[in-house]
Amino acid sequence: MAYNKMPDWGGLPALAKKYFIKGADWQAKQSPWISVEEQLPEENENIIIMCKHGAIFNGTYCNGVWFCMDGYINDIYKDSPIYTSMGSIPPLWEPVAWMPIPSFNEILEANKDVLERIKEKGD
Numbered sequence: 001m002a003y004n005k006m007p008d009w010g011g012l013p014a015l016a017k018k019y020f021i022k023g024a025d026w027q028a029k030q031s032p033w034i035s036v037e038e039q040l041p042e043e044n045e046n047i048i049i050m051c052k053h054g055a056i057f058n059g060t061y062c063n064g065v066w067f068c069m070d071g072y073i074n075d076i077y078k079d080s081p082i083y084t085s086m087g088s089i090p091p092l093w094e095p096v097a098w099m100p101i102p103s104f105n106e107i108l109e110a111n112k113d114v115l116e117r118i119k120e121k122g123d
Helices: 014-028 104-110 112-121
Strands: 047-051 056-062 065-075 080-088 095-100
Touching: 104 112
Parallel strands: none
Antiparallel strands: 047 056, 047 095, 056 065, 065 080
């Protein structure tokens, strides 16, 4: 093999492919969501739950049951929101991912650039 020619994988040089794969691996680790297939939360841990149809809410997992807690649901009889302290998540909703609830400092750190722009604008 000539030294002035890099191997080719579909038009992508080997070095570029290597760093593309490293970048993709890095990006995959950036999501705070944890698949329920990979890992379940600790029992009774206060978490954020995402269901397969897109609903996201505060909840917990206990004895194989997912619970939604501290929120409002729509009262179909009065067509108005009512407060609920905790209820099991319907099986059809099927939780697919969860994440720990971030601390206030983690939220501030994640939004530091937004806060800096607001500060610069004087808003």
